[in-house]
Amino acid sequence: MELQFLGTSSGTPSRARNVSGLALRATGSKHWYLVDCGEGTQHRILRTNFSPISLRAIFITHIHGDHCYGLPGLLASAGLLNRAEPLLIAGPPAVERFVRGVMDSTELRLPYQVEFSAVEPGWSLATLPDFRIEAAELSHRVPSFAFSFVEKSVERRLDIARLERDGIASGPGWGQLQRGEDIALPDCRVARSADYLLPGRRQRKVIVAGDNDTPSLLAAQARDAHVLVHEATYTEEVLQKVGPGPQHSSARATAAFAEEAGIPNLILTHFSPRYQQQGNGGATMADIEAEARFAYSGNLFLASDLQRYTLDRQGKLAALPLPNGA
């Protein structure tokens, strides 16, 4: 599985960080998915290997502008590229009102179908390629959700030792067994596929959360998750100053939850623009990182724009080098 961040700032873009957007793809798949689409997401896509043509669906965590104002422009550009395949947009019901309203008031006509799926507590979707997607309700000023991307199928592996012990010679029959077919052996025995497949590995699961002031709402989803992508808008000190009104999480709160839930990989994102990469006396990303590391002993990442990650079959998450010109 591959993830690429298209925006990692909260509220407003900065020169270094755009507002929220995350691309997700099963390695080798021709489809990809987008979670959130802040203004300028299509501009970021221009700097990746993703295309508005092969985008299969967009998931919007909540209706705040920094998570959805890039939708109309992305839809329009996909139209100018002559996209023909339908595009699914899943999100709280306000998302459909927003998109249809803009299409209507700005006379935006598209050469493809836009389909909407209203996300409400308990929502899940099993009909897309590569992933089953489940929503979990969060706590924010407007309805906000996390989307879990669960790998649909894992590769089947043969129990070679048992095949050899049972005297089943390698050949086309092995392939049939691996594909789930039973085979007749030369000595008239029947070899049943189920007897020769090793137990499948755990399906990979990545949770991408929207804005949320209560990470523990993800406790149930987190139990078998490999990766959590979650906001860490402020350090705890700034959050206390700002007060609970904006309903965001601190790096400490997010990290402490991930630690308690035993999530092996945590990617923080959605940083307040006040945190600079290098500060001259002001708040820096190092403050966020230090606070999270103190509370979390797993693999911690602080997302930056265009940063790519791969999650291998063993559930190991790794950051890839930034592409040239990024």
Add this chain to the structure above:
Amino acid sequence: MELQFLGTSSGTPSRARNVSGLALRATGSKHWYLVDCGEGTQHRILRTNFSPISLRAIFITHIHGDHCYGLPGLLASAGLLNRAEPLLIAGPPAVERFVRGVMDSTELRLPYQVEFSAVEPGWSLATLPDFRIEAAELSHRVPSFAFSFVEKSVERRLDIARLERDGIASGPGWGQLQRGEDIALPDCRVARSADYLLPGRRQRKVIVAGDNDTPSLLAAQARDAHVLVHEATYTEEVLQKVGPGPQHSSARATAAFAEEAGIPNLILTHFSPRYQQQGNGGATMADIEAEARFAYSGNLFLASDLQRYTLDRQGKLAALPLPNGA
């Protein structure tokens, strides 16, 4: 007067060009104006000396997304910066429907007032600082306008030779005469300001046009204009291939109009993304330029993103060097 282009691409952004946006300011003024606001305009503003706080008004030429989809995000960011002054948005009536609809569906609350002015044929506005603004109707798939920015006042210059001839000694009285006040002289004569002011120079006038397939619609406005900013989406050859449906102008048509109208400075913009800076066999910006130069003998400029221009009091337009990091 100063102009800075924030976007110069038509339809979709490219890696080098954003969609439409143009900043305009009277040199030294604390106010500035924005014409069109495609998606990502606020990102471009981050790379200029302009701020969403000192923006006095936004003019939208027409409702197509590449000219207005950046409005909601810019309004939201100005709010997060705690803007308090009202902001005027002038454009065809659909613009107000679009902005109000988005504010409503995305629960966007602003700490300042947004005021709308519906632009229709014959519209003009004299109440803003620095410029009187007039609209001229264009021809496009939706109602589209050009905005003329006319300098409100020109500096007053004294006729020194006449003052000396009439024996009026230099002193505070000269300042009063220049400010328009009549003064009593020691010999009981009254010197009237109007007698000692030189005829004012022509007010500077810059026309910024929206999408338009008939440049000659600007003939009346162009008569006393110093600068015309107008689309040149295609070369004539490509326009013939594309057909009249999109209702855009070729570089040739725009340039030929500017030549006939005697406009001394012409800035072309809104280029189809098919025109690359350097082509490998494909269409390039040099094709646009060659076509325009053939038809136009004045000062020709092809706009690029973040390019700044100054128009001096003599009506001379000059491109400034690009800022560092642009």
